[in-house]
Amino acid sequence: MKILHLADTHIGYSAYNKLDDNSINQREVDVFNAFAQVIDYAIDSKVNLVLHSGDLFDTVRPSNRAISFAIGQLLRLSNAGIPTVIISGNHETPRLRETGSVFKVFEHIENLHLAYTGKCQTFEFGDLKVHALPHCADKELFEEELDAMKPDKKFKFNIAMLHSAVSGLAVFRMNEFNELMATDSQLNQDWDYVALGHYHEHVEVGKNIVYAGSTERFGFGQVGQPKGFVLLDLKKNKWKFHEINIRPMLDLRTIDCNGKKADDISTKIQKSIEKADLEGAIARQKLQDINRRELGLLDTGHIRKLTKDTLHFELRPATLEAGQKIASQDAAFDSLEREFVSYLDKAAVENADPKKVEALGLKYLAGGLEE
Ligand SMILES: [Mn+2]
Numbered sequence: 546m547k548i549l550h551l552a553d554t555h556i557g558y559s560a561y562n563k564l565d566d567n568s569i570n571q572r573e574v575d576v577f578n579a580f581a582q583v584i585d586y587a588i589d590s591k592v593n594l595v596l597h598s599g600d601l602f603d604t605v606r607p608s609n610r611a612i613s614f615a616i617g618q619l620l621r622l623s624n625a626g627i628p629t630v631i632i633s634g635n636h637e638t639p640r641l642r643e644t645g646s647v648f649k650v651f652e653h654i655e656n657l658h659l660a661y662t663g664k665c666q667t668f669e670f671g672d673l674k675v676h677a678l679p680h681c682a683d684k685e686l687f688e689e690e691l692d693a694m695k696p697d698k699k700f701k702f703n704i705a706m707l708h709s710a711v712s713g714l715a716v717f718r719m720n721e722f723n724e725l726m727a728t729d730s731q732l733n734q735d736w737d738y739v740a741l742g743h744y745h746e747h748v749e750v751g752k753n754i755v756y757a758g759s760t761e762r763f764g765f766g767q768v769g770q771p772k773g774f775v776l777l778d779l780k781k782n783k784w785k786f787h788e789i790n791i792r793p794m795l796d797l798r799t800i801d802c803n804g805k806k807a808d809d810i811s812t813k814i815q816k817s818i819e820k821a822d823l824e825g826a827i828a829r830q831k832l833q834d835i836n837r838r839e840l841g842l843l844d845t846g847h848i849r850k851l852t853k854d855t856l857h858f859e860l861r862p863a864t865l866e867a868g869q870k871i872a873s874q875d876a877a878f879d880s881l882e883r884e885f886v887s888y889l890d891k892a893a894v895e896n897a898d899p900k901k902v903e904a905l906g907l908k909y910l911a912g913g914l915e916e
Contacts, residue, residue: 546673549587550784551774552598552708552742553759554580555636557611560763561827561857569610571856575792576603577614579760582789583774584618588625592776594670595627598742598757599634599680599708607637607647616651623656630668632679633661634708634742635724640682660706665690672701673779680708680725687725696735702779703735708742711750738777738784746770747786755784762794764910765829792856794827799863802835807842810835814843814860818851827857835862885910 556577559570587595602611622629633648638661648661660666660677663686668675674697681687687709696703709725710717717726724743732739732754739754745767747758757775762768772791777784797817802810814830821828832840840862852858889903 546594546671546702546779547590547592548594548596548704548738548777548779549583549592549774550596550598550738550740550755550757550777551583551760552740552757553600553634553745554583554597555600555603555759555761555763556580556615557607558603558761558763563856573611576761579772579789579791580615581618583760584621586774586787586789587622587627590776591625592627594673594675595622595629596675596704596706596740597629597631598706598740599632600636600742600759601631601634602637602647605637605639605644605647612647612650616654619651619654619657623654626656628656628658628668628670630658630660630675630677630706632677632706632708632742633659635680638663638680638682663687663690665694667697669700674700674703676703676705678705678707684725691727691731694731694734696737702737704738704740705732705734705736706740706742710743711741711754714744714748714750717744737779737782740775747773747775753782753784760789761791762827765794765796768794768796792825792827793822795821795823795829797821797828797830799831799833801833802839803833805835805839807839807844810839811844811847814848815851818848818858823852823858824854826855828852828855829859829861831861831863833863 558576559573563571565571565574646661648659658668660679663681665678709727712726712728741756744756745759749755771788773788800813
């Protein structure tokens with residue numbers, strides 16, 4: 546039995562300003578394409594089952610375009626006779642029950658099995674039982690459901706699906722976002738495979754306990770991470786990660802600007818840009834220890850010309866520290882980080898240390914923690 550495990554497709558995500566030929570945000574289209582590539586693979590290689598471990602959509606209320614795209618792709622699987630199980634993730638689960646789930650519109654698609662009501666549901670496929678635990682709005686409920694999840698010995702194979710953090714994994718150690726967390730002992734049951742979603746980097750956290758990772762990169766924190774899906778052969782007890790082709794995202798080598806004048810820095814930026822293959826790429830140039838005056842004097846118009854073939858290019862002064870004022874003349878080339886810091890400067894932060902809020906916000910924007 547060949548099983549394809551994917552997760553965190555975030556359909557509906559969009560970013561940056563570039564549009565495609567149909568005037569649709571190019572990153573939104575990229576995310577569509579990544580998903581379609583996985584579906585193509587599933588159909589072409591005739592897998593027996595597809596498992597999606599949550600965050601199919603980027604938001605609780607996806608656009609009509611996102612919903613119709615997703616339906617179209619899921620129907621391709623359905624028409625090919627490939628059963629598919631999807632659990633809801635934190636991105637698409639409404640906090641209020643009254644909001645209702647977008648998953649409800651998929652309920653009548655043949656061969657599609659959905660778990661999105663905050664409870665573990667099981668689905669049987671011959672000698673395999675899939676135990677699918679969606680994201681829960683309530684932490685205690687999630688714990689209860691997770692504790693109750695046990696392999697069913699009447700079946701030859703048992704797979705668990707969940708969308709959560711895992712304790713013990715370095716990136717989740719702080720648990721600062723109060724996210725749902727599964728412990729090693731909860732996961733180390735007699736599962737043949739645990740199909741995880743939530744963490745965007747593909748990683749095996751324990752024997753056959755696997756994050757498929759996201760199918761696209763959603764921030765510079767994911768530079769260098771291959772993206773794709775996992776192909777699992779239950780009988781052979783083996784799985785393999787398959788990389789898909791997505792748009793390059795890169796961090797150019799950091800330029801040390803300490804004591805340097807704007808002209809000199811501009812030349813270095815130009816060389817750095819010319820050396821890299823940036824056509825169609827998403828790229829960032831970090832500027833270490835740049836003097837604020839020199840930053841304001843950089844010829845951003847020229848840099849913009851040099852990078853016109855990129856999908857997105859940003860300069861990132863690495864000296865950005867808490868409380869620093871952002872000069873308004875930089876606005877034309879502002880990164881989200883600078884925008885955020887300047888916003889915080891003006892906004893009143895209540896009941897919290899503004900510096901902590903800023904540090905946390907910048908961490909989120911770096912992409913490493915926003916799953
Ligand atoms: Mn996610």
